[in-house]
Amino acid sequence: MAWKYEVEFMEREELEELQLKRLEETLVRVYENVPYYKDKFDSLGIEPEDIETLDDLEKLPFTTKEDLRKAYPFGMFAVPKKEIVEIHTTSGTTGKPTVAGYTEKDIEIWSEVMARALSMASVTSKDLIQNAYGYGLFTGGLGVHYGAQKIGAMVIPISTGNTKRQIEVMRDFGTTVLTCTPSYALYLAETLKKEGLSLDDINLRIGIFGAEMWTEEMRKKIENRLGLTALNIYGLTEIIGPGVAQECMQKTGLHIFEDHFYPEIIDPKTGKRLPPGEKGELVITTLTKEAMPMIRFRTRDITSLLDDECKCGRTLRRIGRITGRTDDMIKVRGVMVFPSQIEKALLKVDGLEPHYQIVITRPHYLDEMEIRVETSPELFSDEVKEMEKIKKKIEKVVHEEIGLRVNVTLVEPGTLPRSEGKAVRVIDKRKFNS
Numbered sequence: 001m002a003w004k005y006e007v008e009f010m011e012r013e014e015l016e017e018l019q020l021k022r023l024e025e026t027l028v029r030v031y032e033n034v035p036y037y038k039d040k041f042d043s044l045g046i047e048p049e050d051i052e053t054l055d056d057l058e059k060l061p062f063t064t065k066e067d068l069r070k071a072y073p074f075g076m077f078a079v080p081k082k083e084i085v086e087i088h089t090t091s092g093t094t095g096k097p098t099v100a101g102y103t104e105k106d107i108e109i110w111s112e113v114m115a116r117a118l119s120m121a122s123v124t125s126k127d128l129i130q131n132a133y134g135y136g137l138f139t140g141g142l143g144v145h146y147g148a149q150k151i152g153a154m155v156i157p158i159s160t161g162n163t164k165r166q167i168e169v170m171r172d173f174g175t176t177v178l179t180c181t182p183s184y185a186l187y188l189a190e191t192l193k194k195e196g197l198s199l200d201d202i203n204l205r206i207g208i209f210g211a212e213m214w215t216e217e218m219r220k221k222i223e224n225r226l227g228l229t230a231l232n233i234y235g236l237t238e239i240i241g242p243g244v245a246q247e248c249m250q251k252t253g254l255h256i257f258e259d260h261f262y263p264e265i266i267d268p269k270t271g272k273r274l275p276p277g278e279k280g281e282l283v284i285t286t287l288t289k290e291a292m293p294m295i296r297f298r299t300r301d302i303t304s305l306l307d308d309e310c311k312c313g314r315t316l317r318r319i320g321r322i323t324g325r326t327d328d329m330i331k332v333r334g335v336m337v338f339p340s341q342i343e344k345a346l347l348k349v350d351g352l353e354p355h356y357q358i359v360i361t362r363p364h365y366l367d368e369m370e371i372r373v374e375t376s377p378e379l380f381s382d383e384v385k386e387m388e389k390i391k392k393k394i395e396k397v398v399h400e401e402i403g404l405r406v407n408v409t410l411v412e413p414g415t416l417p418r419s420e421g422k423a424v425r426v427i428d429k430r431k432f433n434s
Contacts, residue, residue, distance in 0.1 A: 003119035003151065004112070007259050008314045015315065018259055020054055022287035027051055030293050033078040036071055037295060057262070057285065058273055062296045068098040068238065076292050077101050084291055089137045090237050100139070100237045101291040107146065109288055110240050113257050114147020117246035120255065121208050121231045123177050125152035130170055132180035132188075133211065134421055135159045139241030140211055144179045147243065153177070160184060160420045163191045171201050178207045182214040182222060182230075183423035186354055189225035190418075199227040208233050210242060212422045213322050213340050217347030219251075221354045232321060238297055239284050245319055253306045253318030260288050263319065264296070265305045268326045276307045281326055282319060300325045302338075330360060330426060332367045337402050339425045342371060345401040349394055351379040355416045362430045369406045371398065377413050 002008045007015075027048035030037040040061045041047065051057065068076060076099075077084065085104050089097040102110065123129065129148045133140030141159055148155040158169060160180065166188055169175065178185065185207055192202070204226055210233035222230045234254050235242035244261050245254035256263050261284050265274045268281040282299045302325065306318040324338030331337075339358060346356055353374035361368045371394070379390065387410055394408045417424070 001119050001122055001124070002314070003116040007257075008116065008120075008255070008316055010259075010315055012315055015258060016054060019262055019287060022259070023054065023057070023262065023285065024048065024051065026285075026287055026289075026293050027295070029078050029290075030295060034076060034293075036067065036076060054262070057264070057296065060296055062271065062283065062298050063294055064298050065098055065238070065300075069096045072096045073099045074101070078293055079103060079291050086142075087137075088139045088142075088237055088241065091138075097137075098238055100241075103290040105290050106240070109260060110143060110243060111146040111150045113240065113243035113260060114143050115150035116147075116257060117233055117243050118144075118147050118151055118153070118177075118208070120246045120248045121177075121206055121233075122229075122249060123148075123151065123153060123206060123208075127153045127176045127206075128174060129153050129155045129177040129179060130166070130173075130175040131155055131157055132160050132166060132178065132184060133242075138421075139235070139237050140179075143235065143241040143243055144208075163187060163420070164195065167191055167195055167197065170204070171197065174203045176203055176205050178204055178226070178228065179233075180207075180209065181211045181419070181422055182209040182218055183212060183419045184421065185209055185222050185226060185230070186218075187418045187420070189222065190414075192226075202227070204228040206231065208246075210234055213324060213328075215340055215344045215347065216321070217344055218354060221347065234319065234322065236299060236301075238294055239286060239299075240289065244284070248310065248312040248314065250311050252310060253320050255310070255314050255316040255318050258316050260286065262287055263305055263317070265303070266298075268302075276305045276317075279304045279320075279323070282322075300327050302326065328426075330358070330369075330428070332360060332369050332404055335402065335404050337369075337404065341401050342398060343425075345397045346371070346373055346394065348397055349390070351376050351390060352394070353413060355418070356425070357416055358426045360426070360428045360430055367430065369404065370409060371406050372409045372411055372416060374413050374416055375410050380410070380412055 031048050083103050084101040086102040088100045131144045135141035207228045207230045219230045232247040234245040245256040247254045264283040265280040274280045282301045282303050284297050286294045301322045303322050304320045323340050329336045356373040359370040391408050398406050
């Protein structure tokens with residue numbers, strides 16, 4: 001099922017012609033209207049007319065989150081403020097937030113790509129979507145909302161939080177589609193069980209989860225506990241919000257809407273473009289954004305570009321599952337570790353709950369990694385000898401995955417913090433101990 005068949009199944013040559021035309025228009029727009037880009041281009045001796053092919057994009061400089069922070073709040077806008085009809089921001093947890101502005105046309109494009117994403121996930125006008133992404137300055141809630149309205153589905157704008165009420169609404173209204181972060185989906189499944197309800201009491205069939213990294217193992221846990229098909233969605237505030245890419249029912253990567261967003265994969269250290277299939281940092285150039293076009297924005301997300309044919313028939317290229325972020329890597333005793341590697345290892349062990357925290361300390365000039373992980377109620381009630389056996393098994397599988405020895409602490413079910421938004425997986429205490 002496709003919302004815009006003529007684009008999603010377009011011949012590659014025709015699509016690339018469209019991309020180049022839109023890229024050329026975007027470069028003129030930023031050069032004439034955004035001082036940051038004019039200064040950058042001039043310093044390199046480049047004019048928009050010098051970009052004659054899609055490969056010429058490599059001649060242009062990257063845009064980083066730091067560049068956007070320096071332009072805070074409205075320095076990256078390419079249109080007068082009177083044309084901005086909506087503003088969103090990132091969380092700003094590591095400094096000033098980045099601000100994204102939208103014109104009426106931008107909102108229309110956002111609605112369209114989200115309609116495509118939902119349709120790709122088999123959502124139709126007959127569905128009832130429980131939208132548990134946060135509304136407000138976070139883009140998740142409104143992005144899904146716009147797309148749901150575009151396809152004519154009934155949307156419940158419940159936002160995140162009030163978990164018992166979420167379960168009540170899910171049961172009473174007959175929700176068929178759930179949209180939220182994967183960690184919150186797990187929390188909802190846990191609450192469903194605590195409320196004495198089973199899968200027979202709800203009607204979910206599709207879950208569209210994003211806004212945080214999650215593994216294939218996590219997908220299986222969510223699908224089993226909520227009785228639905230769990231699909232991955234990708235987006236970021238700086239580009240448009242959710243709706244940049246979406247997984248189809250084949251679950252073999254996320255189709256990126258290339259007529260609006262041009263993807264590249266680069267080596268995060270050298271900045272050089274990598275060929276399809278090689279893992280690196282995702283870089284995106286917007287092709288149609290009016291209010292705040294982005295040229296070669298470094299997302300910091302680690303993935304690969306897949307250009308083999310998808311069984312769904314779409315010609316849009318795919319990105320692989322995000323396996324981490326360049327700024328989320330943990331360096332422990334000289335070894336670079338992604339939290340996703342640890343999650344993958346943990347979920348291979350039976351008897352564990354998908355709730356964990358990674359705590360990094362440096363007690364005696366040497367890094368120590370502790371993994372706190374919840375056990376199932378059945379396992380926690382077993383004898384100490386059995387608990388010790390499981391603990392050793394976890395330490396072994398984690399060591400095999402990341403090449404480091406770690407300390408594992410098994411904790412009682414329900415004791416680790418639950419997240420209603422993005423889960424906090426890593427607590428790095430080294431800065432307080434060094």
